[in-house]
Amino acid sequence: MGLSVYTDEHQIFRESLRRFLEKEVVPNLEEWDKEKSVPKEMWKKFGEHGFLCPWVDEKYGGAGVGFEYSVISIEEMAKIGFDMATSLHSDIVAPYIASHGTEEQKEKWLPKCVSGELPLAIGMTEPNTGSDLASIQTTAKKSGNDYIINGQKVFITNGMNCGMVLVACKTDTKADPPHKGISLIAVEDGTPGFIKAKKLDKLGRNTSEVAELFFEDCRVPVGNLIGEEGKGFQYMMEKLQQERLIQIIRSQTDAETMLEMTIDYCQTRTAFGKPISKFQHNQFKITEMATEIELGRTLLDQLLEGHLKGEEDIKRVSMAKWWITEMANRVAYHCLQLHGGNGYMEEYSIARRYRNVRMDTIAAGTTEIMKLIIARQMKL
Template sequence: MTARYLQEEHHIFREAFRKFLQKEAYPFYDVWEKDRLIPRSFWEKMGENGFLCPGVDEAYGGLNADFAYSVVILEELERVGSSLVGIGLHNDIVIPYLEEYGTEEQKKRWLPKCITGEIITAIAMTEPGAGSDLAGIRMTARKDGDHYLLNGEKTFITNGIHADLIVVVCKTDTKIKPAHKGISLIVVEGDTAGFKRGKKLDKVGLHSQDTAELIFEDVKVSSANLIGEEGKGFYYLMQQLQQERLVVAIVAVTAAEEMLKQTIDYVKNRNAFGKKISDFQTVQFRLAEMATEVEIGRTFLDDLIDQHIQKKNVVKKVSMAKYWTTDMARNIATQCMQLHGGYGYMEEYEIARRYRDIPVASIYAGTNEIMKTIIAKEMGL
């Protein structure tokens, strides 16, 4: 079944993007994983071919494309490998803050280079002592004339090593109650004095995705780098998190589809006790159950994407999708590895990598426990 939001032009775009990835990504992905970094040259090639920030207005060099193009990009990147998640973060999570709340001067200064891949973006929310509780952040930005002085640390920052432009969540007012009213968004450029990158974090999975610690010591930033209004940062975050969590659900369902497909191919070709593994009824039942779960996830997801494109408020359903699809994908990974037998534990089989990569999806963009809290609140509980 084809999703309602996909038209002929989206299918043509998908084919073009697949051809690009067959040439520029698939042959090199294992090397990137071993090197523990996706090269900047790949970002630049993405930009040269029009695959970065497709939704940005033509006035800044974008295509003014609808979100369905982003969905296609997210799905096809995930089919290559989960470590490409940083591109989705750049396209569909960070750039919308600049588009929605940035000034005309900020858009002209930054967006064109974000589209070409000359600028790679990140958003710095999480701190060593504050994750899901954003109101508890300690990063400060003290006004000093026409500048801010930023001090604090951020951690688990996607694109942290490559990032040239970081949207930093910080407190411009540490005394106001409730605390979330003191949060603002300030853009820090990567070459600013006092800004340092910590080590590239050594993760269980997503090996080539550059996740890092960021350190800010009296970082002097022009007040012209404030996004939107001072003190409105928390509200901006809440408005944009619907799309961020939808992005995670898109990636999770695509990963589950890929793992199931690979496992079906494997059991059809692997023999045991004189017949193919796929001939055993217990294996057939397990695959039938997984296929059903994946199909349910895909159907729910496609409907949500359609509603999101129509700009409907689907916060509750997106929270449901984010937690359910990521839990589902993690369960699929476990079962698919089991059906691969001993080979599933070998690095030469892709399922081993998928098994490592998928668990973090239930943690980032708000843990699944937070998703359930949001759902309960939306239910009036």
């Protein structure tokens, strides 16, 4: 299936991206996965070929096209198992600048976002604050024409490579309710007091690094405030639907790819004189997975069609986020099982994907948080 809005231009973009990935990424993917690192120059290569922030207005160097181009990018990268945080940069963080930044900020930063000169990150999570974002402890106090930021952020995707991070911080520690004291402030790499402490060693998604960041009397100009003071929480909530859709697209594509490679394996692997795809138990497992994957794709495409029209569907996006990411984990489990001992070997892609999808039920809102949101939407 595919989105009804797709045209020949979308297919040309998809084919161009595939060729780029086959040339620049696929030959290096195994090495980068082992090293848990992707060379920083890859950001500029993506930018040079027009694969970053394609939606950005032409006056800032973008192509001014729709989110469907981002959907294609997420799908094609997921198909090869490459997790460099281009979607976070392009479709989660840069939109804050486009939506709430001043004209001066847009002119300064957006062209560099498109070119890959300024990889982006966003600092939300703290050691004691994950889902409860209103409880963040990082502060930004005004001092003349500057903010002085103090605090710690953890699990920050693209934290080590970023050229700039948008920091969620308390500009009003006495606000009631607390979330009304949160603001977003841009901190550029190299700013004194902005410390990229270390890259964190995680279970999977090795080609997308996460880091621990510290801010110690980090002084930035008040002109780096994104939007208005006290509206940071509101801005972040506004962008959650797209952030969750990005995660859903990746999980759905991962599930489709894992099943495809498993069917190929089962049709060529023999046991007791016949391909293991001929055993009824294995056929049942494969058809069960295929059915769940089809259901996931149908729901996802419906949500994407609505999103492209500007529709907000908090309940169904939350439903898709928990169900599709959990489904991808079920598919990973059964696909690895069907690979037998080979599935547990790192030389087989299914092993890496099995590790990778485990994060998906946590990132962009845990399964449990999604169910709470749905319950509220249902007025339970």
